[in-house]
Amino acid sequence: MSTLTxxxxxxxxxxxxxxxxxxxPRAVMQQYGLSAAEIxxxxxxxxxxxKSLTGDTLMKSYMLISNPTQ
Structure with a gap:
C-alpha cells in the first residue's frame, strides 16, 4: 500500500x-510525510x-477534499 493510500x-x-x-490540507499532508508530487x-x-501515484490497479475511488485557495 502506498503512503498516499x-x-x-x-x-x-x-x-x-x-x-x-x-x-x-498542505500542512497535514506534509506532516503525514507525503511527497511534493503526492501533495x-x-x-x-x-x-x-x-490513481497513478497510489498504484491503484483495482480502480478504488477516493473523495478528494481540496481547498483551491491554499
Whole structure:
C-alpha cells in the first residue's frame, strides 16, 4: 500500500485529522510525510494523477477534499 493510500485511510478514520486537513490540507499532508508530487496531485483534484501515484490497479475511488485557495 502506498503512503498516499495510507493517508486517505487515516484521513477517513481520524476526525481531528480531517478537521485539520480542512483548515490546512498542505500542512497535514506534509506532516503525514507525503511527497511534493503526492501533495500536488491531491490539491489538483485530478483523480488520474492520484490513481497513478497510489498504484491503484483495482480502480478504488477516493473523495478528494481540496481547498483551491491554499
Amino acid at each position: 495510507d493517508f486517505f485511510t487515516a484521513l477517513n478514520q481520524d476526525a481531528k485529522m480531517l478537521e485539520n486537513y480542512k483548515k490546512d 500536488s496531485a491531491v490539491l489538483s483534484g485530478d483523480a488520474n494523477q492520484v
